[in-house]
Structure formats: C-alpha cells, structure tokens
Amino acid sequence: DADVTQTPRNRITKTGKRIMLECSQTKGHDRMYWYRQDPGLGLQLIYYSFDVKDINKGEISDGYSVSRQAQAKFSLSLESAIPNQTALYFCATSEGTSNQPQHFGDGTRLSIL
C-alpha cells in the first residue's frame, strides 16, 4: 500500500461546485502539505500543517481551505470551484521536525469546467 494516498485520483466537476480532496498517510508523520502543480510552473504551496492543531497558509491559499482531522488525514477543499483551479494537486508529508516534504502522493488531477 502507498504511504501517502490521495483520493480521488481524477475528478471532473463544474464551476461553483464544492470539492474535497482527501489525503491519508501511514508514515506517522506530523507534518503535511498540499501543493498545486500547473504545467511549466513547478509546485506551489497551498497550505501546510505541522500537527493536528496547526494550519498555515502557503503561497496560494486564496480559494482553498483545509482540515486536519487527525494526524493521518489532511483534506483540501475548494468551496466554489473555478476553472483556473484546474490543476494537479499533491499531498506530501515530512518526518520529524523537517520542513521539507519527502513523501508525496500520486496526485489528484482536477478539471473544472
């Protein structure tokens, strides 16, 4: 089984819909991250969490929210999806006190029509 699992792997939805992307990990890591990848732009940090009670905004948090339901689970929500949020989304974790993501999920490809 994968250490970092993202669901769904693919999602097509319409403008204005609320969407939740799920991430779960079996690594036992406290630190989790959500990134967005657009072609030719690398990865941009959306939100990160250093433990269950800690949530921090990244570079591009507008239009997104997160929930850290447990150590192992970190969900990303788009309250009202818009087409320019079409992208590949990655969840990642890091061990100990490292702030550098080391373990990535395989991504969720999100298309907003």
Place this chain on the structure above:
Amino acid sequence: AQSVTQPDIHITVSEGASLELRCNYSYGATPYLFWYVQSPGQGLQLLLKYFSGDTLVQGIKGFEAEFKRSQSSFNLRKPSVHWSDAAEYFCAVGAGGSYIPTFGRGTSLIVHP
C-alpha cells in the same frame, strides 16, 4: 523572498552520456537546497538535499549536486544516464523562517537510446 531558476525547460541526452541540470537560486544567505524527481503519473521523490557542510552532496539513484555559493548554483549531475532517468526534475530552495521549499519550474529530461 527566495526564488529558484531552472534555465533549461528540456534536456536531451543519449543513454550512457553524462548529465548536468542547472539550478540557480536567489537568497541573501545560505539556503537549504533540494532536487526532486517526478516520473510520469507519480508524485515527487526527493533525490538529495544540502543544508550545510560539504558542498558536494550525494543522493539516491547515482545523482550528486554541487553547491557553489559564488555562482548561487546547485547543479545536479550524473555520470552515466539510464533510460529510466527520463523524468521531470525540480530544484527547490528553502529559506526564511520555515525553510519550506520554493520550487523551480522544472527541467524535463529526455533520454535517447
């Protein structure tokens, strides 16, 4: 704020040839530096990292990178490329209070047989 530039969007090499991928960063002090690899349809994998000390860093899969402060560079090298090395490579720089990496736009490596 820190930034990172990967000057080459695509690099093509023949299998067995040597490889060097370029990375330049902008930051006032010594940052943390990273290289990640992304195979098609997968998340990122950390190849190597530099925090301090020896400026030549060894990573996984036979890769190494050299930190050159005078050139603000952290180039990735491999002496002999294998077809399985074809992937997208991302340089990242971590600085500021959190040291969470900022990613470059990536270099796509194509390996010819």
